[in-house]
Amino acid sequence: MAQIFGFWSDQPSYQSFMDDAHDLIAAAQTGTFDDLRVHVLDQRLGIAHGLPAGLGGASLLRLAHCHVPEHRRDHFIQAQARVWNPGMAASHGMRGGVFAEGAETEFLVLSAWETPADHQRYLDERFHRLRATARPEVDLDAITGDLVNLEPSWTVLG
Numbered sequence: 001m002a003q004i005f006g007f008w009s010d011q012p013s014y015q016s017f018m019d020d021a022h023d024l025i026a027a028a029q030t031g032t033f034d035d036l037r038v039h040v041l042d043q044r045l046g047i048a049h050g051l052p053a054g055l056g057g058a059s060l061l062r063l064a065h066c067h068v069p070e071h072r073r074d075h076f077i078q079a080q081a082r083v084w085n086p087g088m089a090a091s092h093g094m095r096g097g098v099f100a101e102g103a104e105t106e107f108l109v110l111s112a113w114e115t116p117a118d119h120q121r122y123l124d125e126r127f128h129r130l131r132a133t134a135r136p137e138v139d140l141d142a143i144t145g146d147l148v149n150l151e152p153s154w155t156v157l158g
Contacts, residue, residue, distance in 0.1 A: 047097030048089035058112035079134040093118020
């Protein structure tokens, strides 16, 4: 499985990419994958200082893809801003991240970590306390996630 993340400074830049370069890239990849899912989300909050340029200093991304019922949306956003973001930002080896929102109360929490050991330390030392405070079980319809080992040679800066 491969995870591809694209970040655009604004909607016109994204649309320009879709209108121009995207089709050439997609045509060159025909037959190289079995399944493809695309999610377009807007950043709501940065975690720590946001994602570092080019994901510098990070070797691992933690992706949490969340679905929240509409009536829990505001609480979920507040818990992210007041509990999760500061808790992650204060963790050793946390390089930054983003909290983004898509259509129909779909959210993405993407955090960058220096090493897998740093992320594991966060899980061991902070995660359970943050979870008890934020109480995500009352907000979430569904959550899926992945740990993504970064391959530096695949990073494209533009």
